[in-house]
Amino acid sequence: MSILVLAEHDNASIKGATLNTVAAAKAIGGDIAVLVAGEGCGAAAEAAAKIDGVSKVLVADNAAYGHQLAENVSLLIAEVGKDYGHILAPATTTGKNTLPRVAALLDVAQISEITSVESADTFQRPIYAGNVIATVQSSDAIKVITVRTTAFDAVAAEGGSAAVEAVGAAHDAGTSSWVGEELAKSDRPELTAADIVISGGRGMQNGDNFSMLYALADKLGAAVGASRAAVDAGFVPNDMQVGQTGKIVAPNLYVAVGISGAIQHLAGMKDSKVIVAINKDEDAPIFQVADYGLVADLFEAVPELDKAL
Amino acid sequence: MKVLVAVKRVVDYNVKVRPKSDGTDVDLNNVKMAINPFCEIAVEEAVRLKEKGVATEVIAVSIGPKVAQEQIRTALALGADRGILVESDAEIQPLAAAKLLKAIVDKEQPQLVILGKQAIDGDNNQTGQMLAALAGLPQGTFASEVGVEGEQVSVTREIDGGLQTVKLNLPAVVTTDLRLNEPRYASLPNIMKAKKKPLDTLTPDELGVDVAPRLKTLKVEPPAERQAGIKVADVAELVAKLKNEAKVI
Numbered sequence: 218m219s220i221l222v223l224a225e226h227d228n229a230s231i232k233g234a235t236l237n238t239v240a241a242a243k244a245i246g247g248d249i250a251v252l253v254a255g256e257g258c259g260a261a262a263e264a265a266a267k268i269d270g271v272s273k274v275l276v277a278d279n280a281a282y283g284h285q286l287a288e289n290v291s292l293l294i295a296e297v298g299k300d301y302g303h304i305l306a307p308a309t310t311t312g313k314n315t316l317p318r319v320a321a322l323l324d325v326a327q328i329s330e331i332t333s334v335e336s337a338d339t340f341q342r343p344i345y346a347g348n349v350i351a352t353v354q355s356s357d358a359i360k361v362i363t364v365r366t367t368a369f370d371a372v373a374a375e376g377g378s379a380a381v382e383a384v385g386a387a388h389d390a391g392t393s394s395w396v397g398e399e400l401a402k403s404d405r406p407e408l409t410a411a412d413i414v415i416s417g418g419r420g421m422q423n424g425d426n427f428s429m430l431y432a433l434a435d436k437l438g439a440a441v442g443a444s445r446a447a448v449d450a451g452f453v454p455n456d457m458q459v460g461q462t463g464k465i466v467a468p469n470l471y472v473a474v475g476i477s478g479a480i481q482h483l484a485g486m487k488d489s490k491v492i493v494a495i496n497k498d499e500d501a502p503i504f505q506v507a508d509y510g511l512v513a514d515l516f517e518a519v520p521e522l523d524k525a526l
Numbered sequence: 527m528k529v530l531v532a533v534k535r536v537v538d539y540n541v542k543v544r545p546k547s548d549g550t551d552v553d554l555n556n557v558k559m560a561i562n563p564f565c566e567i568a569v570e571e572a573v574r575l576k577e578k579g580v581a582t583e584v585i586a587v588s589i590g591p592k593v594a595q596e597q598i599r600t601a602l603a604l605g606a607d608r609g610i611l612v613e614s615d616a617e618i619q620p621l622a623a624a625k626l627l628k629a630i631v632d633k634e635q636p637q638l639v640i641l642g643k644q645a646i647d648g649d650n651n652q653t654g655q656m657l658a659a660l661a662g663l664p665q666g667t668f669a670s671e672v673g674v675e676g677e678q679v680s681v682t683r684e685i686d687g688g689l690q691t692v693k694l695n696l697p698a699v700v701t702t703d704l705r706l707n708e709p710r711y712a713s714l715p716n717i718m719k720a721k722k723k724p725l726d727t728l729t730p731d732e733l734g735v736d737v738a739p740r741l742k743t744l745k746v747e748p749p750a751e752r753q754a755g756i757k758v759a760d761v762a763e764l765v766a767k768l769k770n771e772a773k774v775i
């Protein structure tokens with residue numbers, strides 16, 4: 218059986234999440250084709266051809282796919298994907314937006330955010346904010362799956378030499394259009410791919426105080442995240458939210474500063490290798506998952522930490 | 527215009543759910559149930575559209591057992607005009623939920639359908655997108671801002687990199703993110719009034735939808751437990767541990 222992987226890309230390059238998704242495809246086993254749908258996406262397609270373990274790259278280069286509008290891309294994937302046994306995408310906001318549409322067009326279920334491949338038709342996925350792991354088996358002919366990228370180690374971005382083929386007619390549903398984007402610009406590593414993540418919560422009190430965390434992050438080469446409370450209060454933008462309904466991270470080191478440790482937050486970070494919590498309340502639930510807990514006022518501890526590094 | 531809102535009955539978000547010891551299912555005995563938080567946001571958005579004079583009628587739909595009426599009544603107390611319960615005791619997976627909602631959309635012809643982006647039990651994040659595909663409608667998922675402008679709706683979406691704005695032709699499907707609005711509390715008089723609002727009951731059979739599950743849950747289990755570690759006395763000890771013991775910096 219062959220597997221189709223939807224590439225996450227920005228037309229110029231392939232995003233890391235694609236490499237984790239190819240890893241999940243390898244765990245399923247079979248020929249792996251990567252679909253690059255975009256506009257002026259030749260460079261991304263060439264990069265995809267080098268990914269380890271990929272046997273074919275399918276490119277759909279068309280204005281209709283330029284902004285990855287789900288209405289258009291889902292029609293393409295449903296057409297190209299109907300001959301495959303599995304269709305995979307990373308569980309990014311792009312994958313989550315598009316893949317359920319594909320599943321519905323193919324009249325099959327989607328298996329969301331798998332964290333493990335048990336066999337070609339059986340997968341594990343977290344439910345109830347990660348408090349329960351379900352093992353589910355699909356009876357559909359085509360398995361449409363989103364992949365929790367932190368659960369699969371990325372394959373090498375280099376080393377392959379897949380053939381590149383153009384595919385698919387242009388599908389333009391004509392019902393939606395892209396107006397604009399406000400993307401956070403940062404020189405720090407991407408939250409979901411960083412080795413170290415430092416997150417701030419409501420305890421930070423305001424957006425300005427986050428500069429303490431940015432300074433620390435820059436020393437450590439870390440990314441900066443936040444709790445929902447910090448985002449809702451307007452301290453930092455939404456793309457920094459870690460949790461059940463934000464981003465899922467699993468870095469080597471996660472430092473939670475002024476975060477209480479609600480289950481919805483833990484759902485997004487408890488698979489981190491080492492967890493540090495800095496909180497002035499010794500009973501804060503975050504300490505129940507922390508490898509190293511420091512009961513302290515963050516406004517003293519963080520500057521001290523900055524100096525000590 | 528008519529607005530249709532999907533509301534799901536789920537375990538209250540404060541409850542820490544555990545698998546049953548035999549691993550066949552999750553233990554939902556005697557746990558508090560509530561309207562899915564994202565669905566509450568969907569209801570609030572629809573009611574605000576009505577208050578602005580954009581929407582003329584707000585219909586709340588739930589799919590589930592008879593007791594899911596409670597969540598429809600909550601939606602009615604928040605300001606929805608009438609309710610529809612698609613009654614079923616079966617496990618309704620997202621594709622089936624989307625097909626049932628599509629059947630209701632065909633009957634009611636709403637201009638806008640608002641759903642939660644995900645239900646906090648299944649965490650699937652699928653139903654709205656599937657409904658949009660089945661009905662051939664455009665979608666604005668993970669919305670943090672919604673504005674109806676004539677025959678179109680503008681939706682600002684929370685995406686991984688930040689925010690994206692799209693314009694959709696009506697009718698359209700929108701799914702809510704957390705920051706779209708802050709739902710109001712239902713007042714006592716409104717809770718009383720809600721009891722008198724119309725609530726129709728339909729069945730999947732009447733809607734001609736096959737709800738047979740496509741995914742079989744083989745087992746459920748708790749995740750690997752994390753052991754609480756140690757408390758360090760001060761920053762110096764923390765740094766020493768991170769360098770020498772954990773070796774992560």
Ligand SMILES: Cc1cc2nc3c(=O)[nH]c(=O)nc-3n(C[C@H](O)[C@H](O)[C@H](O)COP(=O)(O)OP(=O)(O)OC[C@H]3O[C@@H](n4cnc5c(N)ncnc54)[C@H](O)[C@@H]3O)c2cc1C
Nearest residue numbers: 418419420444445446460461462463475476477482497515
């Ligand atoms: C449907 C739903 C989805 C959700 N999704 C998410 C999600 O994805 N991510 C998420 O994070 N949350 C999510 N939440 C919210 C979650 O339930 C919590 O409300 C939130 O995580 C709390 O954020 P916090 O820990 O920053 O704030 P609080 O719970 O208010 O904790 C602040 C902490 O800071 C400490 N503190 C204060 N001052 C200091 C100081 N000077 N020094 C040291 N410590 C200090 C306090 O002791 C306290 O423990 C969701 C909730 C719902 C209902």
Ligand SMILES: Cc1cc2nc3c(=O)[nH]c(=O)nc-3n(C[C@H](O)[C@H](O)[C@H](O)COP(=O)(O)OP(=O)(O)OC[C@H]3O[C@@H](n4cnc5c(N)ncnc54)[C@H](O)[C@@H]3O)c2cc1C
Nearest residue numbers: 532533588589617619641642644645648649650651652653
């Ligand atoms: C072991 C196990 C046993 C289960 N048993 C049952 C069971 O017996 N009965 C059962 O109902 N579920 C059961 N479930 C849960 C069920 O499988 C999921 O809830 C279902 O797949 C729907 O996913 P979701 O709600 O996460 O969808 P999502 O796609 O995350 O939902 C998004 C939005 O769609 C709308 N929506 C979704 N479903 C409904 C609905 N029913 N009514 C109105 N609006 C809706 C809401 O607006 C919601 O916010 C079980 C799950 C497991 C793991």
